[in-house]
Structure formats: structure tokens, C-alpha cells
Amino acid sequence: MTLAHAPAPARPTRSPLVGYLIRRLGTSVLLLFGVTIVTFVLTNLVPGDPVAAALGEGAASNPQTVAAYVERYGLDQPLPLQYLAYLGNLMQGDLGTSLTTGRPVTTDLAAAVPATVEIAVGAILVSLVVSVVLGTLAAYRRGLVTDQVVRVVSLVGLSVPTFWLALVAFNFFFLGLGIAPGSGRLSPQYTPPPTVTGLYSVDFLLNGDSVGFFDAMAHLALPVFVLSLFTIGLLTRFIRTSVLEVLDRDFVRAARAKGLGGGRIVLDYVLRGASLPILTVVGIAFGSLLSGTVLVEAVFAWPGLGTYAYNSATSLDLPGVMGVGLVVGVIYLVVNFVVDLLYGFLDPRVRLG
Amino acid sequence: MSATVLAIDGLRIAFGSTPVVHDVTLDLRAGRVQGLAGESGSGKTVTAMSVLGLLPRTASVSGSIRLGTTELVGLRRKQLNEVRGRRIAMVFQDPSASLHPQLTVGHQLTDHMRRHLRLDRRAAKARAAELLDRVRVPDPEGALHRYPHQFSGGQRQRIAIAVALACDPDVLLADEPTTALDVTVQAGVLHLLRNLAIERDLAVLLVTHDLGVMSAIADDVAVMRHGVVVEAGTREQVFRSPAHEYTRTLLAAMPDGPGTNPEGTDVE
Secondary structure, three states: OOHHHOOOOOOOOOOHHHHHHHHHHHHHHHHHHHHHHHHHHHHHHOOOOHHHHHHHHHHHOOHHHHHHHHHHOOOOOOHHHHHHHHHHHHHOOOOOEOOOOOOEHHHHHHHHHHHHHHHHHHHHHHHHHHHHHHHHHHHHOOOOHHHHHHHHHHHHHHHOOHHHHHHHHHHHHHHHOOOOOOOOOOOOOOOOOOOOOOOHHHHHHHOOOHHHHHHHHHHHHHHHHHHHHHHHHHHHHHHHHHHHHHHOOHHHHHHHHOOOOHHHHHHHHHHHHHHHHHHHHHHHHHHHHHHHHHHHHHHOOOOOHHHHHHHHHHOOOHHHHHHHHHHHHHHHHHHHHHHHHHHHHHOHHHHHO | OOOEEEEEEEEEEEEOOEEEEEEEEEEEEOOOEEEEEOOOOOOHHHHHHHHOOOOOOOEEEEEEEEEOOEEOOOOOHHHHHHHEOOOEEEEOOOHHHHOOOOOOHHHHHHHHHHHHOOOOHHHHHHHHHHHHHHOOOOOHHHHOOOOHHHOOHHHHHHHHHHHHHOOOOOEEEEEOOOOOOOHHHHHHHHHHHHHHHHHHOOEEEEEEOOHHHHHHHOOEEEEEEOOEEEEEEEHHHHHHOOOOHHHHHHHHOOOOOOOOOOOOOOOO
């Protein structure tokens, strides 16, 4: 046997999904850098004098104090150097000190992010369940009364301004009917659960505290409802269209020809077939939902990212604003990554190549 | 002649006020392939679909389709689902569209078996592998865990045929089963259908616009035009001495000229 015919060393076979994920992670890291640059530049473009805002009127009128401040924070350095300093601190988990709260921005964010994640994830889950049911129902009853009703509901969801709905819901359910608890994450008589995830509902459960859990859930109900209505409107219309398309596909006709039950066909064949476009839109909807949290948090005095962003922006608290920008960027990246991961999970053509 | 399994009698189908099928009568017999030919829009596919109640809501069907003693026209959904897949099965034109791309072959081959034959997972899988072996899909056990896109077009149609045969039906409706396939694999799939009809005493309705396909495996041929059966008879009669002008036109349009393969030599 000649060398030329020696069997080639077996190349370790790697699932195409692994390579895909590695590439995807790499892109995410690059994008993260992009996010830091964008937040940094945008924040520095903001008109207004952060030094004056930080020092207050009295100290800012003293040139020596201003000069000392500028030097201490390196504000006299060229912008690229300032960016590198920012990046260096970021690597060590230091996002600076908030000018409004006087605490490290990371500490503030660690408290605010879970509060927002709790209503945002709650809202996306509620929207998904409700709109899958409504959208599928409307598609199956295309042109009939059910379809018309669903279309009106989703149109209302899309048209009602979130801040208005938040105010009306708060007034009606809390001040009027008195069935909803007041603002905030918990009633005053309860203390927050020991922090594990930062999501009160989950942490109460982990702690085995059902009373606290129900109070946290009751406080979640209204903000989540208000926040999900727009997303429900958006997703329902989209899911209706996707399901209609799938219903016309041969594999659904083939499933009917096999004599499978209606529920089986909906779950195994129709919704699975519509799952990829739905997933894409859910990812996008999550982004629009995050921006909606600013207004909803303001109305419900929810101590989340939106409230923090609003407070830091209005008081020219640049470290706070940059911190929020970074976190929002990271959340988008994470959501997109999860969407791509689920794509691979739902579609064997992506997973197996 | 073998017994009639499925009798279509005076079938009329309309979409809204537009009639598409008028008074079609056909008998499907066990172990025989009944061809149904015609150009597109002639009503042949709609006729096949109506047997399983697969037409859209807007279609109105009248006349009679009897499976043994069961009248299928107007049958309630629940009873219809006992017939679908169990006693009458269907193979569609394009297997890359009729198999669900996100479900494994094993899933699609066993879900109706488990329902109709009340098999457990294990028994259903074993039977599924046997079926794949019968339709000559390589590595049947492994194929169960794979997805449709991992097979060639011809293999996919063989899988679709296995799905149709899974619950041992009496009638197989094949709607243009080779049209979407490469010419090179068409003969193999037709041959398989032909053999299955004999081996399982299956009554096959072969819907096709392709008279070459028809002449290769049909025992009896009906020709449809504008929703009416204009000619019906054995393959030999129809191909050798067509009575209707339209049939003669169709035969003349065949690439190899009229009467190709009238002796009934099957494709191999």
C-alpha cells in the first residue's frame, strides 16, 4: 500500500450547529464593542454641560473646582483616550458613579435590570400565549365573526397609546375598583425576598414564600397587561397571516388525509410550521416592548431600567445614561442570540445543514 | 373481475355557483390501478380530494362516494377521520411539500398509526421501519430519525407512499405522484405503486396529466375534460381505440405518438 492510499485521518465531525453558534457568538462580541462605541459617542454628543450638572450651580461657578473635576475624571483628555479609559473600566466591571444616586452605576443597574426583565419577560410570554391562541383561531375562522372580533381586538391593541392605557388602567383598577394593588413591585408591608435572580416573583418562590409571591404577581399584573397589549396586537395579526399561509400548505392537507385529530394537526403541523416566522417577529417585538417599559414604569413607579434611564437622562447623569445604553444594547444582543439559537432548535435544516 | 372497493357515482362538485365536476362515475377495484387523466383544470384532482373530504369549505359536493357500505359524501368529521389514513390514504404530488420539513420521518410515519391502529411507540416504530424497507428506503432504522430534507426527491416520495400505506388502507389516491420527480426516478416509483396494488390488493386511483405514466401502470383509464368523464375503459381499449375525439387529441400529443405501450408491458 502506498502512502497516497493511506486512509486520511478522520476529521472530527462537528455538528454544523456548533460552528454556527461559535460564529454567532463571535459576531455578538464584535457587536458589543460597537454598542460601547455608539453609547460613548452619543453620550458625548449630548448638548449640555455634564460638569456643571455634576457639581451643582455653586461649585460650577468656581473655576478651580471645575478644573480639578475635569482633571480627576480625565475630561481634558482627547475623546479616543477617554473612550479607552471607559473601556478599561468597563472590563473591570466599573461603569462609573451615578451623579443622581451617588452609587456605582453597576449597583443601580443590578437593581433596575431585573425589575424591567420581570415585566418585559412577563409581557412577552403573555403576548405570545394570547396571540398564538387568537391568531390561530382567527386563521381557522377566516372571514367569520371570530376573525372579525380578533381583528378589532388586535387593531385596538396596536392603536391605543401605551402611556394612556397605563394611566387609565391604573385609575380604573386601582383607584376605581380597588382590585389592583398600588404602584411599585411590592406592597409596603412586605420586604423584598433574598436576591437570587432579582425577579421578585421567582425569588419569593425559591424562598418558599407564597404570600410574597402572590403580592409580587399582583403588582406585576397591571404593568404586564398594559405592556403586552400592543405586542398582542402586533403578534396576533402576524400569527394569523402565518397560520393562514401554513394552512394552505400540502403537509397540512397530508396530515388531514391521515385522519389526525384537529388538535394534533394544529400543534404538531400548523404551529410548528409557522414557528420560524413567529419567532423572528417575537424577537423584534421584544425590542419594541423594551422601549414601552419607560412609560409604563413611569406610571406604575416601577423601579426598573426605564425609570433609571429617565432619571439619569433628565439630570445629565452621563455615567447612568451610558450604563443604560450599554445594558439595552446587551439585552438586544442576548435576545437576538436566543432567537438564532431557537431557530437552530426549531428548524432541522439550520441545525443539520 | 375483482370487487368494487370504492364507488363514485354521479359526483358533482361546485365552488360557489361554479360547477367544476359534473356527474363523475368511477369504480375502484381491489388490486387494480384506475387511471384518471386530463389536462389541468379538468377536475381530476378535485375529484380525488373530494373522496377524503379535503376540499375547502367553499366547495359543495353532491352525488355518492361509497366505501363498502359507508357513504362518504356528507360524512361527519369524526367518522371521516376514521376513514382518512385508515381505509383511504393519499399520496400528493410534491413530497417536499407534503412531508413536514420540521418533523422526523419517524414522527410522520407513526402518528396516524398510533391513532388508528392503537400501537405503542415501539410497535409503531418497528412497523414504520418495515414499511420503509418495503418501499426501498435505505437504512430504514436510521431513516426514522432523519428529516425529509436529508433524502432525495425519489426517496421522499417513497417515504410519502410508506406514510400512506402505514395503516394498511384499502384505497390509495395518488395525485400526480411522479410529476414533481426527476424522470430518472419516476419509473421506480410507478413500479412500486403497481406492485403494491397487486401485493396488498389495494385499489389505486392514479390521477395524472401524463399519459405516458398512465400507459405504464393503469389497468383502467378514465379521461376527464371540463369536469366530465369523456371516456372510460381498460387501458387497452382507451389507448388502442379511443372512442372520443378528445382522447384521440391527447394521444396524438404524446411524444412517442398514439398507442405507446398499449400491450401493458409495465415499466421496470
